[in-house]
Structure formats: structure tokens, C-alpha cells
Amino acid sequence: MNVRTTETEAISPRPLHGEVAERLRRLIIHGEIPPGERLNERLLAERFSISRTPLRDALKLLSAEGLVEILPYRGAVVSRVTLDEAEGLFQVLSALEGLAGDLACQKATEADIAEIEALHADMRRHYERGELDEYFALNQRIHQAIVNCAQNAELTAIHSRLAQRIRCVRYVANFSPARWTRAMAEHEEILEALRQRDGVRLQNLLKTHLGRKFESVREWLLANQG
Amino acid sequence: MNVRTTETEAISPRPLHGEVAERLRRLIIHGEIPPGERLNERLLAERFSISRTPLRDALKLLSAEGLVEILPYRGAVVSRVTLDEAEGLFQVLSALEGLAGDLACQKATEADIAEIEALHADMRRHYERGELDEYFALNQRIHQAIVNCAQNAELTAIHSRLAQRIRCVRYVANFSPARWTRAMAEHEEILEALRQRDGVRLQNLLKTHLGRKFESVREWLLANQG
DNA sequence: CGCCTCCCATCGGTATACAATACGCAACGA
DNA sequence: TCGTTGCGTATTGTATACCGATGGGAGGCG
Numbered sequence: 111m112n113v114r115t116t117e118t119e120a121i122s123p124r125p126l127h128g129e130v131a132e133r134l135r136r137l138i139i140h141g142e143i144p145p146g147e148r149l150n151e152r153l154l155a156e157r158f159s160i161s162r163t164p165l166r167d168a169l170k171l172l173s174a175e176g177l178v179e180i181l182p183y184r185g186a187v188v189s190r191v192t193l194d195e196a197e198g199l200f201q202v203l204s205a206l207e208g209l210a211g212d213l214a215c216q217k218a219t220e221a222d223i224a225e226i227e228a229l230h231a232d233m234r235r236h237y238e239r240g241e242l243d244e245y246f247a248l249n250q251r252i253h254q255a256i257v258n259c260a261q262n263a264e265l266t267a268i269h270s271r272l273a274q275r276i277r278c279v280r281y282v283a284n285f286s287p288a289r290w291t292r293a294m295a296e297h298e299e300i301l302e303a304l305r306q307r308d309g310v311r312l313q314n315l316l317k318t319h320l321g322r323k324f325e326s327v328r329e330w331l332l333a334n335q336g
Numbered sequence: 337m338n339v340r341t342t343e344t345e346a347i348s349p350r351p352l353h354g355e356v357a358e359r360l361r362r363l364i365i366h367g368e369i370p371p372g373e374r375l376n377e378r379l380l381a382e383r384f385s386i387s388r389t390p391l392r393d394a395l396k397l398l399s400a401e402g403l404v405e406i407l408p409y410r411g412a413v414v415s416r417v418t419l420d421e422a423e424g425l426f427q428v429l430s431a432l433e434g435l436a437g438d439l440a441c442q443k444a445t446e447a448d449i450a451e452i453e454a455l456h457a458d459m460r461r462h463y464e465r466g467e468l469d470e471y472f473a474l475n476q477r478i479h480q481a482i483v484n485c486a487q488n489a490e491l492t493a494i495h496s497r498l499a500q501r502i503r504c505v506r507y508v509a510n511f512s513p514a515r516w517t518r519a520m521a522e523h524e525e526i527l528e529a530l531r532q533r534d535g536v537r538l539q540n541l542l543k544t545h546l547g548r549k550f551e552s553v554r555e556w557l558l559a560n561q562g
Numbered sequence: 563c564g565c566c567t568c569c570c571a572t573c574g575g576t577a578t579a580c581a582a583t584a585c586g587c588a589a590c591g592a
Numbered sequence: 593t594c595g596t597t598g599c600g601t602a603t604t605g606t607a608t609a610c611c612g613a614t615g616g617g618a619g620g621c622g
Contacts, residue, residue: 125408125605151574161607163389166574167396174400176490182351183574183613198488201435209431262424264402268494351575377604387577392604409583409604 127167130158134168138177138188139277145190149178175271177278191279193331200324203272204317206265207253211312213260214304222259223304226252230301237294245290250277252297256304256316276327285326293322353393356384360394364403364414365503371416375404401497403504417505419557426550429498430543432491433479437538439486441530448485449530452478456527463520471516476503478523482530482542502553511552519548 134154137143155165169186172178178186191199214222233248250273257269285293296319303312360380363369381391395412398404404412417425440448459474476499483495511519522545529538 127605152572162574163606163608166393167605170393170396171400174397180574184615185574195489198490201439201488202432202491202494205431205435206428209427213427262427263421264424264498265428268428272490353575376602378602388604389576389578393575410585411604 125164126160127164127171130160130164131168131171133158134172135175135177135274138172139274141278143188145188145278147188149186149188151185176275189275189278191275193328196276196279196327196331197324199272199276200320200327203269203276204320206269206272207257207316207320208313210257210260210262210265210269211300211304211316212309213262213265214256215307215309215312217261218259218304218307222255226255226259226304227301229255230297233297234294237290249293249297256300279327279331285330289322289326293319296322351390352386353390353397356386356390357394357397359384360398361401361403361500364398365500367504369414371414371504373414375412375414377411402501415501415504417501419554422502422505422553422557423550425498425502426546426553429495429502430546432495432498433483433542433546434539436483436486436488436491436495437526437530437542438535439488439491440482441533441535441538443487444485444530444533448481452481452485452530453527455481456523459523460520463516475519475523482526505553505557511556515548515552519545522548 134143143149149169151162151165151169155162158165169178169180173180173186177189179189180186229248229252233245233252236244236248253273254270257266260266296315300312300315300319303315360369369375375395377388377391377395381388384391395404395406399406399412403415405415406412455474455478459471459478462470462474479499480496483492486492522541526538526541526545529541
């Protein structure tokens with residue numbers, strides 16, 4: 111009996127490069143492999159106890175996701191997000207979440223909204239306790255849940271990719287208590303708009319919310335990496 | 337002396353899998369490899385006179401672009417775009433082109449606009465002569481040029497990918513003469529809004545333009561593949 | 563003393579060989 | 593006759609070997 115079949119998931123043959131890509135993704139997003147770092151194929155293959163082939167496949171995947179850049183004959187490096195790139199990413203992300211918000215108001219079920227409300231309540235608790243990491247995690251899950259409500263596979267996929275790329279930066283963007291309070295208030299409004307299924311309002315709220323988030327990231331980038 | 341350096345492009349060492357990916361992309365977009373077709377690695381490698389390794393790399397790339405789907409241990413097949421998927425793609429594309437239009441009105445240079453006007457004039461000529469293929473090509477280039485004006489690398493990249501996926505379908509979506517005339521008029525309006533740098537108007541025009549385009553694709557899909 | 567050139571070590575790109583998995587077919591049994 | 597089961601083949605996933613490019617350093621030349 112295969113070990114995998116013991117899990118709830120019925121069938122899921124997972125090639126090695128998929129696993130490797132996931133592990134690398136975590137390492138990069140959590141900052142354990144810093145931006146600009148060169149990724150030596152032989153060393154990494156040895157580290158994961160696999161051959162170079164699936165590792166290269168994984169790097170190709172991450173390259174397509176934008177997490178790493180592959181230079182011909184020079185290898186892969188972890189993408190370094192500049193200020194201009196961050197602005198571009200936030201612009202696209204705003205447009206996408208705006209669309210998602212609009213669609214979510216049309217397509218979300220009551221169960222969907224209830225779930226988001228639960229996440230929101232959870233996030234509020236962490237906010238009140240000043241637990242930043244948990245707050246960020248919940249924040250991310252809420253935005254993701256709203257996008258999921260739009261029931262648009264491509265939108266979900268692209269949003270996920272962009273959010274990952276931005277998370278590398280945002281993770282360390284420790285904003286001010288004032289900004290945190292304001293962000294929390296914005297989330298309250300967002301949830302209210304979703305409850306009322308006010309598409310255009312939710313769209314605008316999400317866009318300005320992300321715009322403000324970018325401002326905070328912008329300041330951090332200007333202060334820390336010129 | 338390397339042959340490639342004789343071309344205008346200064347430095348561009350192009351790995352084999354890149355070339356192969358491009359060739360495959362063309363084959364798929366032009367419909368020479370129909371949707372649903374299985375892509376046998378050995379046969380394709382033999383066809384291109386290369387090994388399986390770079391071919392597999394190319395398939396991974398196209399998979400990330402969404403043009404093919406890779407099923408574990410079962411190989412790659414050309415993605416078949418369903419009606420629901422097409423709707424999702426157009427929704428995202430509308431949001432992205434809307435954003436691009438807004439940004440373009442802020443950032444486009446006079447030279448950019450002049451170039452788009454030239455493309456537009458060219459397209460009009462082909463329209464008047466009833467040359468559909470050339471019209472489509474110019475149409476594509478115009479939309480692409482508008483997106484380029486936004487000066488947002490990520491936006492350009494994602495838009496390009498989505499446009500490619502949709503082109504597989506739209507290429508055969510021979511719409512009615514009435515729709516063609518209307519589309520041409522919409523493009524006139526689009527160009528006018530860009531000239532006047534009316535961001536919100538251009539954004540709305542592009543969104544409705546794409547919405548109509550989807551309607552035409554929708555009808556074709558309903559008629560031809562149920 | 564500085565710059566340019568050439569050489570070599572290192573590493574990524576490609577080709578090939580081996581292992582694992584899925585699909586089709588045929589034989590067996592009910 | 594139909595369903596099931598086992599095997600064989602074809603095809604994908606992985607590992608390894610080879611080739612070519614790149615970049616840095618040593619040595620020579622100006």
C-alpha cells in the first residue's frame with residue numbers, strides 16, 4: 111500500500127520537481143535564501159539529495175513564477191525586487207484584487223462570507239495582541255479567500271504568484287502602529303462592503319488598501335535599500 | 337565569430353529550449369497542433385532534431401504559460417480552452433488592459449502615440465480591404481503597444497501570456513461583418529481617448545471592447561464546441 | 563606599474579542511459 | 593459473454609556523463 115493513499119487526498123502522483131519547487135519557494139519567501147543569492151545547481155541538488163535534473167525543473171518553475179531569474183550560462187539567482195518593480199507589482203495586484211472584489215460580491219456564497227468573517231475575527235484578535243506574524247498570515251489568507259470567491263482559476267493563479275513575490279518584501283516591511291490601526295480599519299470596511307455585496311465599493315476599497323500598503327513598502331524600500 | 341552576433345541584437349545567448357519553446361508556441365497558437373493533442377516527447381525531439389531534455393524544458397515553459405498541461409506520467413497535452421475558462425481569461429485581460437490604458441494615458445510619449453496611430457492607420461487599411469489575418473495581427477500589436485506604454489514589465493508579461501492563450505481561440509472566431517465594423521469604430525474611440533490622455537475613458541473603452549470581443553468568442557464557442 | 567591577453571577551473575546546457583509508471587491487450591474465470 | 597486480472601509495451605521521470613561557455617586569475621606586453 112502506498113503511503114500517500116493513506117491521506118485524505120485520493121490520487122496525487124507528485125513528481126519530485128514539484129516537491130523541490132515548493133521547498134525552494136518556502137526558503138525564498140521566508141528569506142532564508144536572500145535576494146541576489148546565486149543558486150548553484152550542484153550544491154542544491156546535493157542539499158536535497160536529488161539529481162540536478164529535477165532541481166533544474168524546479169528552478170524553471172520558479173523562474174516562470176518570477177521568484178528567480180535564470181541568466182544563460184550564468185545560473186539562477188533569487189530575484190531582487192526593486193522599487194520600480196514593486197510599484198508595478200502593486201499596480202497589477204490592485205487591478206486584479208479590484209476585479210476579484212467586484213466578482214466576489216456577485217458570486218460569493220453566504221458560507222464564503224462567513225468563512226472570511228471568521229478569518230477576519232481571528233485576525234482582529236492577533237491585531238489586538240500585537241502578534242504581527244500571525245496578523246500577516248491571516249491578512250494574506252483573507253485576501254486570498256476574497257480572490258477565491260471570484261471563481262476564476264486564472265485570476266487565482268496569477269494573484270497567488272504576484273502575492274508570493276511581494277511577500278518576500280512585505281514580510282520585513284514592519285509598518286508603524288498607526289498604519290497598522292488604519293489597515294485594520296480598512297479591513298473592517300472591506301468586510302462590510304462584501305457583506306453588503308457592494309461590488310464597486312469593495313473594488314475601490316481593495317485598490318486603495320493595496321495602494322496604502324505599497325506606500326508603506328515604498329518607504330521601507332527607500333530607507334533600507336536606497 | 338558567432339553567427340548570432342551578426343544580428344542587430346547585441347548580446348543574446350539563446351539556450352536551445354528557448355528556441356524550441358518559441359517554435360512550439362507558434363505551432364500551438366496557429367492551430368497546427370490542435371487543442372487536446374498529446375505531445376510525445378520522443379517524437380517532438382526527433383522532429384526538432386534535439387534531445388528530450390531541452391524539449392522537456394520547453395514544455396515546462398509552455399506549461400507555466402498555460403498553453404499546455406502536463407499530467408504526471410501521462411505527458412503533455414495542448415490546453416483546451418473551455419467557455420468558462422475563456423470567460424475567466426477575458427475578465428482578467430479586461431482588468432489588465434483597463435489598468436494599462438489608465439497608465440498609458442499618464443506615461444505614453446508623443447512618439448508612442450504616434451506609433452500607435454500608425455499601426456491604427458495600417459489596420460484600417462487592412463479592414464477596408466477585408467484582410468482579416470492582417471487586421472488581427474495589427475489589432476494584436478495595437479493592444480500590445482498600449483500595454484507597453486504603461487511601462488510595467490510584469491503587466492506586459494502577464495498580458496502577453498493571456499493574449500497568447502486567447503489567440504488560440506480567437507484566431508478562428510470569425511466574427512460577423514457588423515461586429516467587425518463596430519470593433520473598428522471602438523478602436524477609433526480608443527485611439528481618440530489615448531490622444532486626449534483621458535485615462536478613465538480609455539480604461540472603460542478597453543474594458544467594453546474586450547467584453548464585446550468575448551461575446552463574439554462566446555457565441556463561436558457555443559456554436560462549435562458546445 | 564597598469565592593462566590586456568590567454569588559460570584554466572567551474573558551472574550551466576545538452577545528450578544519453580536507467581528506473582518507474584500508466585495504458586492496452588489478452589487470457590482466465592464466473 | 594462479460595468482468596477482472598496479469599503482463600508487456602510505450603512513455604514519462606530521474607540520474608549520470610559529456611560538451612561548451614563564462615569568468616577570474618596569472619602571466620606577458622606596453
